[in-house]
Amino acid sequence: MDPTIISVFSLSVYAIYFMLPAYLANVTALTFGGGAPLDFKRNFADGRRIFGDGVTWRGTIIGTLIGGGVGLLQGLIMSNPVQGCILGLFLGGGALIGDAAGSFIKRRLKIERGRPAPLLDQLDFAIGALIFASLIVTIPSNLIITILIITIFLHLGANMIAYLLGMKKVWY
Template sequence: MKESAVCASNREFFSDEYVAKAMSSAADLVYPAGNTGDFLLNVLTVLILVGPAYLANTGAMLFGKWIPDKVGFSNHKIDAGRVHSDGNRILGDGKSWEGLFGGAVFSALLMMLAHFFWKGNSAESARPFIDPLVLADSTDWFWLGNEWIAAFILGFTLGFACMLGDMAGSFVKRRQGHKREGEVSSKAPLLDTLPFAIFIFIAAVLLFRDQVLMHEDFTSSIFAIIIFTPIIHRSFNMLGYKLGLKSVPY
């Protein structure tokens, strides 16, 4: 019974009309005239640059659920169990303070690792493995003391934006009556995925406009990644479910 519900949910996601429309129109929206290989390389480059922020949700799962379950302490729900006027929880049990800040710290640590491995790599010569701080220096607002603190703040800020986007999507879903029940998804795949991606890039535009992630060559690649984020996100979740790393495929 549960397996059939999961399969039905997966089929629904991949057959949703929005997926077909997104895939058919993506080329018109984001594909620039020119070298296909260069465009795909830029997409991969941006995906690697923004990877630490995209993985904030993994950190949230570790610090908000997995670690608390292992050590035997309860996490602290952001909505504290409060119910909205529509009768539904404001955010639900899946959103905790430990997950919010744990996800941001996880992104910060990954950004520091990216800087460590690819230090000095430029967009002109080292794609797709570019140093996220290659254009940063001591005059930038987030450079507080040294490069490692700068990398931490960059990752923490984008990771925190990811978590805020995830919460915003959860809030809207619950106002519309979409709630995850057991192994059946909320049936709102766009709200499960797009908000966190959009919030990340909004934060990047507002706070890190002069950094390599906002390089003019990557504009079309950013739009491509946003469009395909729902498919990428669901695919990784399904893989994690198949490997036994997740209890649900969403």
């Protein structure tokens, strides 16, 4: 087999493994969210909600903790549970802050909750996770690019599955 194909495959698998705390934090926040919104139902200067009802304290806290837990498990595998847990917390929390930033941008663009914003919907949480993780680890540019490309397809695929299972009202 061509070494380039093996290299791309290996990088892709590592990208998913690296982002697992962020991916699972994002899914967990959606699944276990609800309750008080992160913006306490306050409006921004433009009169629209800061984030909206979809970004909640419970989802943010549980998602971040799940990210930390996944990172802890990864750290145990790599014989450094403390570093794994910290990285998991940064990836998970960063993913949820990135998702909130995406909601903020959508509100400013007058895009209602649940309406599509192509690429923003797929990448806001990944970019947030990568920014937060980059505060404590160096992430090579080829890994960043791979993560962003894979995330688009994983996010769309996961949303389609959630839609088919009745967990989401829209396929995107």
